[in-house]
Amino acid sequence: MGCFSFLKMMMFVFNGIIFLGGLALLSLGVWVKVDGGSFVKILGASAPQLIQLINMAHLCIALGSFLLFMGFLGCCGAVRESKSMLLLFFIAVLIIFIAEMTCAVVILAFSSLTDIFVERMKIWAVKTLREDYGVQDDITSVWDTTMKELNCCGFNNYTDFNGSRYQEKKETSEYPVSCCSGNAPCQSNQIDLTKMGCLHKFQKFLSHNGKIVGGVALGICVLEVAAMVVSMVLYCQIHTFYA
Secondary structure, three states: OHHHHHHHHHHHHHHHHHHHHHHHHHHHHHHHHHOHHHHHHHHHHHOHHHHHHHHHHHHHHHHHHHHHHHHHHHHHHHHOOOHHHHHHHHHHHHHHHHHHHHHHHHHHHOHHHHHHHHHHHHHHHHHHHHHOOOOOHHHHHHHHHHHHHHOOOOOOOHHHHOOOHHHHHHOOOOEOHHHEOOOOOEOHHHEOOOOOOHHHHHHHHHHHHHHHHHHHHHHHHHHHHHHHHHHHHHHHHOOHHHO
16 A cells, blocks of 8 residues: 555656646747747847747647646546546557657668758758848747858858848848857858858757667657656556445
């Protein structure tokens, strides 16, 4: 009985954290969606990189709602000793786990197509830099954030901007600020030639942090398996009349 109580407590604590995280994410998404002006005013000066969340409000709301639902199922199922809630929680986590494993298998099975994917990605990225950067605000914002955070210039390098609509709009051979070491405007004679393209930076990041990413993914899978085991143990030990 002591083990049963411990499992209930662990289930409640674990899903309580999920519930609070979902509530925070949902609140943030609703706030950004309803009053984006206040969000920009408050965080614009202190943390400008967070302004990109205003473009992800719907994702925050959807993910927050899902986490709320999962946390609610787990907490209520453990506290009320509801077999139906615990079973539903188990099925939801199992579906997520199977989807993750399926994605992993597909990635491993089609790893030989990586070069083709990168080539198609290159075509798309260079096209957006030449035709949409500096013209469409959302595309420009995404690329500016990417180049700033990765400290890179263009997808391949600064030449991706040669003859682009961005330069046509500026009516000069000006480049984004990220391509230079100094401040704007960034002219051709001020380009930092040591800056790599974002593709090379991203590949370098993955090679350096691949083990960390793999460790995090493995940890998530272990937590999911643990959650399924605990929920199923509770489900099997709860008497039918509690459901």
